Amino acid sequence: MHAVIAEDISKSYDGIQALRGVTFRVKKGEVFGLLGPNGAGKTTLTAILTTLLKADSGYAEVAGFSVEEKLKVRERIGVVFQEPALDTKLTARENLEFHAMLYGMPKKEREEKIEKGLELVGLRNWADTLVEKFSGGMKRRLEMARAFIHRPEVLFLDEPTLGLDVQTRRNIWKYIRKLRDEGVTVFMTTHYIEEAEKLCDTVAIMDRGKIVKIGRVEDLKRGLGEDTIYVEFFGKVMEEELNTLRELDGVKEVLASDTTVMILTSNGDRIIPQLFSVLSEGRVKAVRMKTPDLEDVFVRLTGRRIAD
Amino acid sequence: MNMTNATRDLMAIYVMWLREMKRLVRAKSRFLSSLVMPLMFLAFLGSGFREVNFFGTSYISFLTPGIAGMAVIFSSTFAGLSVLWDREFGFLKEIAVAPVRNVAVVCGRIAGSATTSILQAMAILVLAIPLGFSTKPQGVLLSIPFIVLMAVTFTGMGLFFAAIIKDFHGFGLVMNFVIFPLFFLSGAIFPVSNLPSFLVPLAYFNPLFYGVDGLRGVLTGRGATNPIIDLSALVVFSIVTVFAGAKMFDRL
Secondary structure: EEEEEEEEEEEEOOEEEEEEEEEEEEEEEOOOEEEEEOOOOOOHHHHHHOOOOOOOOOEEEOOOOOOOHHHHOOOEEEEEEOOOOOOOOOOOHHHHHHHHOOOOOOOOHHHHHHHHHHHOOOHHHHEEEEEEEEEEHHHHHHHHHHHOOOOOOOEEEEEOOOOOOOHHHHHHHHHHHHHHHOOOOOEEEEHHHHHHHHHHOOOEEEEEEEEEEEHHHHHHHHOOEEEEEEEEEEOOOOOOHHHHHHOOOOOEEEEEOOOOEEEEOOOHHHHHHHHHHHOOOOEEEEEEEEOOOHHHHHHHHHOOOOOO | OOOHHHHHHHHHHHHHHHHHHHHHHHHHHHHHHHHHHHHHHHHHHHHHHHOOOOOEEHHHHHHHHHHHHHHHHHHHHHHHHHHHHHHOHHHHHHHOOOOOOHHHHHHHHHHHHHHHHHHHHHHHHHHHHHHHOOOOHHHHHHHHHHHHHHHHHHHHHHHHHHHHHHHHHHHHHHHHHHHHHHHHHHOOOOOOOOOOOOOOHHHOHHHHHHHHHHHHHHHHHOOOOOOHHHHHHHHHHHHHHHHHHHHHHHOO
């Protein structure tokens, strides 16, 4: 079963084509990350899936309903926008209370869920403080609490940790994992590589209004097929040593420079132990391996870096 | 999740109304300061023009309903325009993804602004008494539907203009080119019939004219038009502006 289905979605405004035929599916219960640089179309896609924007063409379904059925979709999703969307003249509790009322929660359930929500995001002691006194991190945590207080099936997070300090970022990750463990599907956008790698089960890499690659994080990285192993030798590397290395299973290329050898391979973690059995004792001084990250995947696909 | 659309709409109206009330209670000083300008009008115009006699009554009796109407048009239009603040601070998005219809959200805002208007107008009527204004209790009661309909009309109008001006820079434009002309063409401080004859017909397209005239009718018994006609005209205006406001709300 799928929590989100998007088929060939296109959208342009002000003469710019923001989305150019986007197709993907999000499985129920997974954390799905949309990774790409600013301007890739992530926010536009999120707006369409959360019923705020109408696509020019294509079909989208969220929690089993077409996004055309706005109210049906809206009551099944929670959203945290990139920009804060709180009433700063109300207290934290009042913001949650009004939200829960708008989503039709009965009073008793409301009170219970609000307490739990405040507890989870560590704002219990601030429950009756006006939100205008909150820091950026506290506001984001409150918004996280608000977005899942009505038990949504799918939670949409647009750059949930943008501009937050490390501590708050880790806390937000913790909440997201906790929600995933409770069975909530999470759809998030990010341009942080680390966030996508650590948090997401599936990542779709987006660039210039298109999804250029989609898959599980490990598969995407493995697809790139290039761990790089750096082996430092005691003394100069000999030609026969290079030949030995080239014959190892899974080695693609071996390059040598004076006392260092660079091995390109698809399965670095299997190659390293073999080094010590095929090379004479006392030859290897140091071994270092670099596995590709999603940034490398993005560079390979688009020729540019995400951070640019 | 299993509420019907009607209960859901009512809940949305209630939430938006409650929000306005919470904000009102928290900003008491703002509420009080919103009374200052109307009271200055009452005190200074009322004493400065005390020899003036319109419709066979004291000037303060003529003026007080007009100033109550002025307070309503100002506070209601700004209540409508305040949706721009909500957009600026992002709260509008929270409402936009909530499973409620726009029209319910708009009605809730209007309900909040109407309540504020009633409180303001009542405060003005009471504070006008030491200045020489007099009315009967039933007059005050009968004034409520006029105040509510004016509040509905001008909040709807405020929402409509919020969607047109798009940001706060347009506040002055709405003030100078909408609120003040409506105020001067309403008969609030002098009878419309004293205006140059080519301007008089414009008053008949002015909701504030019917509001002020209706208030004057029920409070002092000296309106230019039958209060029933005033009330009917206000009903029409309020329906039109609420629909226009709700329609434009989509564009925010």
